[in-house]
Amino acid sequence: MCLAIPGQIVAIDSQNTHLATVDVVGVRRKVDLGLLQDELPVPGDWVLIHVGFAMSKISEADAADQMETLTMLGEAAAAIEEVRGYGLENEIPDYPPQRWKQ
Amino acid sequence: MKFVDEFRAPELIAKAGEEIRKLADSDRHYRIMEVCGGHTHAIYRFGLKDLLPANVELIHGPGCPVCVLPMGRIDDGLSLAAQPEFIFAAFGDMMRVPGTHGSPLEYKARGMDVRIVYSPADALKLARNNPEKHVMFFAIGFETTAPSTALTLVRAKAEGLNNFSVFCNHVTIIPAIRAILDSPDMRLDGFVGPGHVSTVIGCRPYDWIAKAEGKPVVVSGFEPLDILQSIVMLLRQLRRGEAKVENQYTRVVPWEGNRAALRVMAEVFELRPYFEWRGLGFISQSALKIRESYGTWDAEQRFTVPGIRVTDPKAAQCGEVLKGVLKPTQCKLFGRECTPEQPVGALMVSSEGSCAAYYNYEHRKPITIANAATR
Numbered sequence: 083m084c085l086a087i088p089g090q091i092v093a094i095d096s097q098n099t100h101l102a103t104v105d106v107v108g109v110r111r112k113v114d115l116g117l118l119q120d121e122l123p124v125p126g127d128w129v130l131i132h133v134g135f136a137m138s139k140i141s142e143a144d145a146a147d148q149m150e151t152l153t154m155l156g157e158a159a160a161a162i163e164e165v166r167g168y169g170l171e172n173e174i175p176d177y178p179p180q181r182w183k184q
Numbered sequence: 185m186k187f188v189d190e191f192r193a194p195e196l197i198a199k200a201g202e203e204i205r206k207l208a209d210s211d212r213h214y215r216i217m218e219v220c221g222g223h224t225h226a227i228y229r230f231g232l233k234d235l236l237p238a239n240v241e242l243i244h245g246p247g248c249p250v251c252v253l254p255m256g257r258i259d260d261g262l263s264l265a266a267q268p269e270f271i272f273a274a275f276g277d278m279m280r281v282p283g284t285h286g287s288p289l290e291y292k293a294r295g296m297d298v299r300i301v302y303s304p305a306d307a308l309k310l311a312r313n314n315p316e317k318h319v320m321f322f323a324i325g326f327e328t329t330a331p332s333t334a335l336t337l338v339r340a341k342a343e344g345l346n347n348f349s350v351f352c353n354h355v356t357i358i359p360a361i362r363a364i365l366d367s368p369d370m371r372l373d374g375f376v377g378p379g380h381v382s383t384v385i386g387c388r389p390y391d392w393i394a395k396a397e398g399k400p401v402v403v404s405g406f407e408p409l410d411i412l413q414s415i416v417m418l419l420r421q422l423r424r425g426e427a428k429v430e431n432q433y434t435r436v437v438p439w440e441g442n443r444a445a446l447r448v449m450a451e452v453f454e455l456r457p458y459f460e461w462r463g464l465g466f467i468s469q470s471a472l473k474i475r476e477s478y479g480t481w482d483a484e485q486r487f488t489v490p491g492i493r494v495t496d497p498k499a500a501q502c503g504e505v506l507k508g509v510l511k512p513t514q515c516k517l518f519g520r521e522c523t524p525e526q527p528v529g530a531l532m533v534s535s536e537g538s539c540a541a542y543y544n545y546e547h548r549k550p551i552t553i554a555n556a557a558t559r
């Protein structure tokens with residue numbers, strides 16, 4: 083629950099512009115962008131996600147660092163399980179994880 | 185040596201350890217509290233204590249949301265969910281936390297409709313998909329999760345989804361720190377400040393700890409090197425006789441926090457006059473309740489809450505451990521009646537609880553970073 087999960091914005095939902103598809107090591111889910119409305123991220127940006135909501139914008143390098151931190155803490159698998167569990171509508175299917183192994 | 189290769193920059197870690205030994209005055213005993221349960225977990229997992237000299241002691245703070253929730257609140261939530269056509273939704277962390285008559289998971293086994301959600305938005309979705317049922321989201325957490333609950337309520341109101349409510353147990357970190365500083369049996373020299381809570385509230389709310397209490401605060405990241413660097417920064421301040429708030433976790437924590445998140449919290453929540461914390465007792469203005477303008481979605485305004493108050497099992501010393509007065513192993517139940525498999529207290533359930541962290545890493549003694557650094 084207290085995990086901060088790094089993900090990259092892939093696309094903004096055309097119907098619900100407060101939702102965006104993010105990619106977390108290959109798992110794609112919708113998250114809510116409402117907590118970043120002062121500086122809305124655009125596709126390509128990296129964010130930290132807490133419980134299905136993008137909470138802060140970060141750099142790509144920091145996103146990679148954060149994923150490594152989760153791996154070191156033994157929480158990477160839990161983070162990915164959490165992201166897989168996000169249930170907002172998904173039109174985009176998963177593709178296999180590439181960059182970071184669980 | 186399984187974990188060793190996963191550590192980044194072992195040389196830097198060894199150096200930070202050395203720096204700490206140099207900075208720590210051998211005539212002095214330092215007591216530094218890490219407020220956040222995520223830090224507690226990291227400290228045990230990496231065996232960071234082994235890198236510190238004996239006179240630099242880390243005290244575990246109250247920053248584990250599951251741990252600080254008194255059992256009566258769990259009982260209250262579960263008793264509401266006993267109504268017909270009711271769905272009890274909560275994060276996975278809550279599922280094994282014992283109430284007087286069992287955990288949510290045990291209630292589920294007895295037939296209650298209990299669902300794990302990973303996001304409050306998913307609890308709202310459950311309500312959307314089950315219009316004939318009432319979905320109650322059992323909300324827990326500090327300022328890290330409170331904005332997400334708030335925004336979910338804004339969305340519920342906008343959508344007019346009235347078969348949804350939140351049983352709000354959100355707490356705020358600053359009053360808990362104040363309560364700890366006020367307690368007479370506690371002497372602390374400084375704080376490793378919480379990382380993710382600070383992404384929301386920023387660094388300013390800690391100012392009074394430095395200015396009025398004269399104790400340094402360093403907001404810290406979660407890697408071994410982050411935590412050690414934060415301890416170096418704290419010891420440097422103490423050596424110079426300074427007390428200020430510093431941010432070690434600048435890559436994630438903006439000094440001002442997240443204003444949009446604070447705005448939505450203010451829109452939906454107000455402070456409760458007081459709230460009970462496990463171990464710390466009643467603390468004034470330490471928790472959030474849902475404003476009347478969102479009363480339709482507040483389980484406490486909508487239903488009659490029994491207001492159950494229960495004391496922890498007698499031999500359980502969760503409160504003392506939570507305050508940092510006792511170490512987990514000083515509880516008589518530790519590792520016997522109380523284990524992660526059969527938890528008696530919440531501190532043994534959550535990976536951020538100090539009892540579980542101590543049990544999993546210290547008790548079973550894995551490879552630590554100290555070995556790695558001296559290898």
Ligand code: SF4
Nearest residue numbers: 500502515522529539
């Ligand atoms: S060992 Fe169990 S009962 Fe004792 S303090 Fe820890 S969680 Fe509470």
